[in-house]
Structure formats: structure tokens, C-alpha cells
Amino acid sequence: MNFLDGISRGVLGEPAFLLGLIACIGLIIQKKGIEKIIQGTIKTMLGYILIQIGASAAGVALGNLSLLIQRGFQVIGIIPHNEVISALAQINYGNYIAWIMFFGMMIHLLIARFSPLKYIFLTGHHILFMASMLAAVLAVSSLDKWQGIMLGASLLAVAMSIGPAIxxxxxxxxxxxxxxxxxxxxxxxxxxxxxxxxxxxxLPQQQEEIHPPAIKKLKVFFQDHILSTTIFMFILFLTASIFVSRQQMAELFLERPTIVISAMQSIWFSAGVYVILMGVRMLLSEIVPAFQGISEKIVPKGIPALDCPILFPYAPLASIFGFLFSLLGGLVAMSLFILRSNQYTIIIPGIVTHFFSGGAAGVIAYTIGRKRGLIIASFIHGFVITFLPYYLIPILSGLGYVRATFGDSDFAIVGFIVKWILELILGK
Structure with missing residues (x-):
């Protein structure tokens, strides 16, 4: 168990260390010089740490925005938040989670080695999240402990292999x-x-950059995605604060003026985005060449599967619009829950989830369908990832009633599959 704890909390629990180790091994296999090995290893880890620092800065601003929305619209419900629900699962089912992660990674590598699915899933925290969800469902079933662990490990491995492929x-x-x-x-x-x-x-002649028609005169600002991001977030914070009473604003932000709060929160968010983009560029410039060494020896033609912010630099402004329209879709889904007049089953959009997943969805949608594709696809994406967690809540009954659930789409889909398999096996 100590060994598994070392893996789940040490190697897999520290994605920067895992990626640095992979880069180091890859460069050693390629017989690079000691200076290149040290440089590649440190820069890989530094790139990921920059992503974490940026995500933390942006996350604080998004958390404050989430508070404004909850206070302004007086909604109480369940927030899709992977980190919170995983922490609760680890308290109760830490042993299950460690074994599911360990065997899941082994099976995943075997799939990559001997099947056409050559993707190596390297987003350690998401492996932990999925293992936590599987453990929370399987640990309370009537399956034997090891049957549950091996079923969970197999499903985790399949999810890690099929997800990047599709x-x-x-x-x-x-x-x-x-x-x-x-x-x-x-x-x-x-x-x-x-x-x-x-x-x-x-059509080819329509492949223009995003420049919203209503503000074409401010084109210079939209050519700099950091400036445009700051402006949009400032407007978003200012608008959200209108619905919050003065007393609540004073409690939340130490009686500072609303315009100052909106300005500083938007700057913090944009600074976080900037650091994320810098970290992604540094990480990719080092991990991809280094990974070729491991790919050649262990998984021929293997492809590293990294966290979704790696897509942000390809269309930075599209990632921001993707976030905003995804959040809008989430708010519409929340409104439908409110109309049902059952406060205990309202799903409040997880703004951090919409930022990362919605941002990546926005980049994909804009690349394929440009402006219209970005708007419609991001909106529907946000609606879906807010609606799906509602149906996952009953499946997580082993955690008791908590005001959190898993936020991204695959957790609900895999949860449904686990429930179906258990009903098939146990006849319930």
C-alpha cells in the first residue's frame, strides 16, 4: 500500500514530476548529452508549473465570479467540481483509488503497446479524478473488493485509451x-x-480571425487577445456585480469600489491566461521531442495525450469566447433546473470547468466552423456538461449527499456504463 501511495500521491499525484520523468527517460533513451537531459527535464516541469500557476490565478478570479453569480441570483445547488468531489472520495475510498490507478495505468500501457490506440494519457490529475469516481461507485456495490478494483481499472484504462482517440x-x-x-x-x-x-x-475565403462586428473599430484591441480578454472579463464582472447588494459586495471584497474589483479581477484572470499560454508553449517544445524516445522503445508511434489547455495557443481568443458561450449554455441549463422549483437538484455551472473544457471546445469549434460554429457548438457544449452531472448524482450515492459532483462529460458517461454493468452482473 505504501508503494501504491507513492505512485498515486507521488508520481501521478504530481503531474509536473511525472512529465519531467518522462522527458528525462525519453532524452536518455535518445542518448542526448547531460546538459540537454537536464535542460529538457527542468523546462518540461517548469512549463507544467507555469500552467498550474496561471490556472491558479485565473481560478481565483473565476471563483470570485462564481460567488457573484450565486449571490446575485440567490441560487443554492450542486456545483460540478472535480477537485472537491475527488477529495471526498479519497477520504472514504483511498485504498480502492490507489489500486484502480495502478492497475489502470498498467492496462492502459498494454492497450497502447498492442492495439491501434497509441495514445499515452499523461494528465495525472484527471486519472485521479476518474479513479475516484469509479471507486465511489464500485466500493459500495456487492462485488468482491478485487472484482471491483479490476473492473474499475479496466474501465479507467479503456477511458484513457478511447478518450484521446475519439x-x-x-x-x-x-x-x-x-x-x-x-x-x-x-x-x-x-x-x-x-x-x-x-x-x-x-469556405476558404471566410477563414478570417475573430473580430466581433459590433466592435470592429476596436480591431487593434482584438488583435491582442490578452487585451480583449481583459476587457471582456471586466464587463462580465461589472455586469455580475450589478445583481449583488452593496452589503454582500462589501463582505466579499472588503468594501472596495465595484469598478476597482472588476478591473483587478479581470487583470488577475488575464494574467493567469497569459501564464498558461507561456507554460503550454514551453511544455510542448520539450515534452514532444523527448517523448519520441519512449515512443520508439515502449509504444512505437505513441502519442502523448496532455491536458486540454494545450489547444489554447492555437486560437487564444476563440478559447475565451468558447468559455463565455459555454458558460452561457450552462446558465441556461441552470435556469431550467430552477424552473423545476427543486433547489436541491439545481446544478450551478462550474466556472473553472467551463473555462478549461469550454475554452478547448471553443478552439476546436472555431477551427472547424469559424464564428457560427464557435457560438453554437460552445453553447451546446456548456448546456451538455451542466446537464449531465445531474444524472450522475444518484450513481454517487456512496459518497452521501454532498453539494459537489464531477464536472466533465466523460465522468457521467462512464458512470452510466458502470451502473449498467453492475445491473447486468448483479441483476439489480
């Missing part, structure tokens, strides 16, 4: 190559966005 046709259109894939358990959401965007394919 997204890759769309990712390939973004990256223009097969050097990298997306390893993020929102593959069904990305596929939905890609398929819908395909209905709005643009």
Missing part, C-alpha cells in the same frame, strides 16, 4: 499534425462541439 480527428485539425493529443475526460463534450461545428464549415 477527439483526435478534431484536435488534428487544430494542431495540423499528430504529435500531440488531448488527455482530458471531457472527450464526449469535445466531440459534440466538433460535430456541431462541422455543420458550419466555412
Amino acid at each position: 477527439i483526435q480527428p478534431f484536435v488534428r485539425k487544430v494542431t495540423q499534425n499528430d504529435c500531440v493529443a488531448v488527455g482530458h475526460f471531457n472527450s464526449v463534450g469535445f466531440v459534440i462541439a466538433g460535430v456541431i461545428a462541422s455543420c458550419f464549415k466555412a
Whole structure:
């Protein structure tokens, strides 16, 4: 168990260390010089840490935006938040999770080695999230412990192998190559966005950059995605704060003026996005060449599957619009829950989930369907990833009633599959 804890909390629990180790091994296999090995290893880890720093900065701003929305619209419900629900699962089912992760990675590597699915899923925290969801469902079933663990490990491995594969046709259109894939358990959401965007394919002469017609005179601002991101987030914060009372604003932000709060939160968010983009560029420049060494020896023609922010630099502004329209779709889904007048089953959009998954969906949708594809596909994507978690809640009954659930599409889909398999096996 100590060994498995070391894997789940040490190697897989620290994605930067895992990616640095992979880069180091790959460069050693390629017989690179010691200086190149050290440089590649450190830059790979540094790139991922930059992504984490940027995500943290952007996450704080998004968390504050989420608070404004909850306070302003007086909604109480369940928030899709992978980190929170996984932490609760680890408290109760840590042993199950560790074994599912360990055997799941082994089976996943065997699938990559001996099947056409050559994707190596390297997003460690998402492996942990999916293992946590599987453990929460299987640990309370009447299956024998090891039967549950092996079933969970097999499903985890299949999800890690199939997820990147079904997204890759769309990712390939973004990256223009097969050097990298997306390893993020929102593959069904990305596929939905890609398929819908395909209905709005643009002609070659229509391949223009995003410049909203209403503000063409401010074209210079929209050529700089960081400036445009800051402006949009400022407007979003300012609008959300209108619906919050002065007393609540004072409690949340220490009585600072609303315009100052909106300005600083938008700057924090944009700074986070900028750091994420810099980290992604550094990570890809090092991990992809280094991964070739491992690919040649262990998984011939293997493709590293990394977290979805790797798509952001290909269309930075599209990622922001994808987030906004995905969030809008989530708010519409929330409104439908509110109309049902059952406060305990309202799903409040997880803004962090919409930022990362919605942003990547926006890049895919814009690459394929340009403006119209981006708007429609991102909106429907946001609606879907807000609606699906509602149906996952009963499946997670082993965790008791908590105001959190898993946020991305694949968790609900795999949850449905687990429930179906259990009913098939146990006849219930």
C-alpha cells in the first residue's frame, strides 16, 4: 500500500514530476548529452508549473465570479467540481483509488503497446479524478473488493485509451499534425462541439480571425487577445456585480469600489491566461521531442495525450469566447433546473470547468466552423456538461449527499456504463 501511495500521491499525484520523468527517460533513451537531459527535464516541469500557476490565478478570479453569480441570483445547488468531489472520495475510498490507478495505468500501457490506440494519457490529475469516481461507485456495490478494483481499472484504462482517440480527428485539425493529443475526460463534450461545428464549415475565403462586428473599430484591441480578454472579463464582472447588494459586495471584497474589483479581477484572470499560454508553449517544445524516445522503445508511434489547455495557443481568443458561450449554455441549463422549483437538484455551472473544457471546445469549434460554429457548438457544449452531472448524482450515492459532483462529460458517461454493468452482473 505504501508503494501504491507513492505512485498515486507521488508520481501521478504530481503531474509536473511525472512529465519531467518522462522527458528525462525519453532524452536518455535518445542518448542526448547531460546538459540537454537536464535542460529538457527542468523546462518540461517548469512549463507544467507555469500552467498550474496561471490556472491558479485565473481560478481565483473565476471563483470570485462564481460567488457573484450565486449571490446575485440567490441560487443554492450542486456545483460540478472535480477537485472537491475527488477529495471526498479519497477520504472514504483511498485504498480502492490507489489500486484502480495502478492497475489502470498498467492496462492502459498494454492497450497502447498492442492495439491501434497509441495514445499515452499523461494528465495525472484527471486519472485521479476518474479513479475516484469509479471507486465511489464500485466500493459500495456487492462485488468482491478485487472484482471491483479490476473492473474499475479496466474501465479507467479503456477511458484513457478511447478518450484521446475519439477527439483526435478534431484536435488534428487544430494542431495540423499528430504529435500531440488531448488527455482530458471531457472527450464526449469535445466531440459534440466538433460535430456541431462541422455543420458550419466555412469556405476558404471566410477563414478570417475573430473580430466581433459590433466592435470592429476596436480591431487593434482584438488583435491582442490578452487585451480583449481583459476587457471582456471586466464587463462580465461589472455586469455580475450589478445583481449583488452593496452589503454582500462589501463582505466579499472588503468594501472596495465595484469598478476597482472588476478591473483587478479581470487583470488577475488575464494574467493567469497569459501564464498558461507561456507554460503550454514551453511544455510542448520539450515534452514532444523527448517523448519520441519512449515512443520508439515502449509504444512505437505513441502519442502523448496532455491536458486540454494545450489547444489554447492555437486560437487564444476563440478559447475565451468558447468559455463565455459555454458558460452561457450552462446558465441556461441552470435556469431550467430552477424552473423545476427543486433547489436541491439545481446544478450551478462550474466556472473553472467551463473555462478549461469550454475554452478547448471553443478552439476546436472555431477551427472547424469559424464564428457560427464557435457560438453554437460552445453553447451546446456548456448546456451538455451542466446537464449531465445531474444524472450522475444518484450513481454517487456512496459518497452521501454532498453539494459537489464531477464536472466533465466523460465522468457521467462512464458512470452510466458502470451502473449498467453492475445491473447486468448483479441483476439489480
